[in-house]
Amino acid sequence: MSTATPTRQRYRTRIAATLTALALPLAAMVGLASPAQAAPAATATYTKKSDWGTGFEGSWTVKNTGTTTLSSWTVEWDFPTGTKAGSAWDATLTSAGNHYTAKNLSWNGTLAPGAAVTFGFNGTGPGNPSGCKLNGGSCDGGSQPGDTAPTAPGTPVASDIKDTSAKLTWTAATDDKGVKNYDVLRDGKAVATVTGLTYTDNALAKGTSYSYAVQARDTADQTGPASGSVTVKTTGDDGGPGPQPGDQxxxxxxxxxxxxxxxxxxxxxxxxxxxxxxxxxxxxxxxxxxxxxxxxxxxxxxxxxxxxxxxxxxxxxxxxxxxxxxxxxxxxxxxxxxxxxxxxxxxxxxxxxxxxxxxxxxxxxxxxxxxxxxxxxxxxxxxxxxxxxxxxxxxxxxxxxxxxxxxxxxxxxxxxxxxxxxxxxxxxxxxxxxxxxxxxxxxxxxxxxxxxxxxxxxxxxxxxxxxxxxxxxxxxxxxxxxxxxxxxxxxxxxxxxxxxxxxxxxxxxxxxYGRGWTGVTQKEPGGTATGPAAGTYEQGIEDYKVLKASCPSNGTVAGTAYAHCGTNWWSYDxxxxxxxxxxxxxxxxxxxxxxxxxxxxxxxxxxxxxxxxxxx
Structure with a gap:
């Protein structure tokens, strides 16, 4: 579980390996067009990363698609009535009614050609963003005035659920230029592109739960927002014992x-x-x-x-x-x-x-x-x-x-x-x-x-x-x-x-507990250090109950808090x-x-x- 001896607590020293690229969980990336002037040097892409019924986690990725360095970025969008954004991380988020504006922080505004940055927020409500603008231009980097992205299709309905397959049906999206096809998203990843309003997924495992959503593409190949998601559990045995749904x-x-x-x-x-x-x-x-x-x-x-x-x-x-x-x-x-x-x-x-x-x-x-x-x-x-x-x-x-x-x-x-x-x-x-x-x-x-x-x-x-x-x-x-x-x-x-x-x-x-360094001058992650911070039982590690008072968190990155106090830098939940x-x-x-x-x-x-x- 963690490093241990019989007489004192020690924690694991490290996990030593390289991990692969993240597969986003519950929704696909959705580029939102705008009737604003095109901004060919950069794009902003929205992801609904999770939805737990009473709220959701939203995320925007800003990417420099041009050939010169981007020195700052501002993303704007509108939510429909009943949908709101709350606390945000890795960006400064403000709002005026249903209109939201996110600006870079001091450490993540500069993007070299090809580089990208992601920020996120917690929200409530069922709606999706619309009218996205990046630095005053279109978030897709190329849409012209009057060329809008498709609307979200209807939430898929599952039927004919079997051990290894399930059928999905949804209502059509609309678009000013016409809908070309639909991407079917399983657990946030596109598994099929179809022209109709139905799809049967035949590549499933027995007794396993999957989350599905659908998004439309128009004739200009713009992708609209994802539909609501539906959870499907296949029939059959999933390999024996384990906590049952609801038994967390x-x-x-x-x-x-x-x-x-x-x-x-x-x-x-x-x-x-x-x-x-x-x-x-x-x-x-x-x-x-x-x-x-x-x-x-x-x-x-x-x-x-x-x-x-x-x-x-x-x-x-x-x-x-x-x-x-x-x-x-x-x-x-x-x-x-x-x-x-x-x-x-x-x-x-x-x-x-x-x-x-x-x-x-x-x-x-x-x-x-x-x-x-x-x-x-x-x-x-x-x-x-x-x-x-x-x-x-x-x-x-x-x-x-x-x-x-x-x-x-x-x-x-x-x-x-x-x-x-x-x-x-x-x-x-x-x-x-x-x-x-x-x-x-x-x-x-x-x-x-x-x-x-x-x-x-x-x-x-x-x-x-x-x-x-x-x-x-x-x-x-x-x-x-x-x-x-x-x-x-x-x-x-x-x-x-x-x-x-x-x-x-x-x-x-x-x-x-937290992990920490000393000799750090930079508040945000990525700073240099001179060694491990002092800890009660071991250098570089300290209990949450101590850090809560001695070095309160003043930032969040990738879903985890961090704190810079004096010359110490700690991260903890x-x-x-x-x-x-x-x-x-x-x-x-x-x-x-x-x-x-x-x-x-x-x-x-x-x-x-x-x-x-x-x-x-």
Missing amino acids: VKLGYFTNWGVYGRNYHVKNLVTSGSAAKITHINYAFGNVQGGKCTIGDAFADYDKAYTADQSVDGVADTWDQPLRGNFNQLRKLKAKYPHIKVIWSFGGWTWSGGFGDAAKNPAAFADSCYKLVEDPRWADVFDGIDIDWEYPNACGLTCDTSGPAALGNLASALRTKFGASNLVTAAISADGSDGGKLDLADYGTAAKSFDWYNVMTYDFFGAWDAKGPTAPHSPLTSYTGIPKAGYTSAEAIAKLKAKGVPAKKLLLGIGF TPATITSKMAWSKAQGLGGAFFWEFSGDTANGELVSAIDSGLK
Whole structure:
């Protein structure tokens, strides 16, 4: 999950790979024409990236299509009555009634020929932009007065839904020059262009949800706004267990070493209000030694005595009771909150080296894990097992050469031993690059045996690159100037979907901490540094609960907050950015979210609250 030793918290040091280009999720890019004068040197393109019913995320991309540098940009558009834009990032957004104007910030206004910049906003209402202007001219870079783009077609209606196909029908768009054809968009990507008002998609997977929209092209090849979207789920089996639609997983990691220097105990889940807002706990970590699951920290796990004021139920431990420590406190927590399921997680950054031996005899490994998890002393505490192998057939703290099938073999053995009544899950890499970690193991086949994957979509960037450039450690999407193209949550999720992992078996990862540098003079991302910023437990990393007060966020990029205070620069998630990420997760059809880890939150659990409310 994150780097770990038995006695202190450490976080993963880095994700080392190159990710591929982002495939936008729910809508296609829509160029909006205007009756204004043409602006051939640049274009502005609108994307409705997600829509969660009560709101949506909109995005504009400005591209320099000319041969000279663009020194600044201003995008204007109109929304119909009932549709509004709210908070924006990477641009200054103002409005006059239904007319909106977005201007570049100081750091992203200059665009070299061929360069592009993206800014976004949260909005409400069903409408699409119209009358787009870029620096006073047309947003398509070439429309002439009177040549307008088509209107949006009607929202598609799905019918004849089968295991691997579905039929879509929609009402026509209108255009002053005539509609030529329609692009059919599946999960935001064009999958077909048709001249009629119907399309049957025959390239679908069983038991899988898809989002469809349609947009029209006119005889001048201008593309109009996308229609509303419809979600279609095919019939048939999608590969076994996993959270069902509507059953959003809200999972947090509880570390056994947190009871020491951090003074964070199971009771804190009660006093913070977090216990009522989660569905699952991953208890971290058990060790993997000699091809077997073993205890991680016996004292913290089942021997530490709790006083009455430290205990979940206010009852002190006695010297002769059969079970004490975190396990007993988790038992008391489950009695108080019976909806919570507890999963014992094995491995982690420090202890993943043992999985190589485990892969040599998966059945023996699974048997040892079952005997430990189902030990009569604490069998009622745990509802399953999680393996945090960093990383199968790839390098983490050590390098593994078990082969692409090793993860699937372990998963199959664990599922066979633990059965259908127990949860079997895994924490996995978020490296979606070509030839990267997600390509080195067969995550698609292994997913058939797992209930879900915890995709570690954080620690993309950090002060292990001591001189920077500064960058958010958990970007949801790409942005102009990202140090390593493709290091985003969206691309990791897209990669796994492409490998056949059902969306409902993917949980989005959130870090309850920040990554930071010092010696930074630039507020915006991309600045140079002299080294890692000081942290309470380790350089370059700090809990959200500390950063909230010591270095409040003053900017947002790619769905993640950042803060420049003094000479320090930090990036971390806030309740606001978590809310946006949860909306994105729901729009993607994911099974929910997880976070690392409870002790980084405030005393009143405001980050857990944001996850809970965002997934409802």
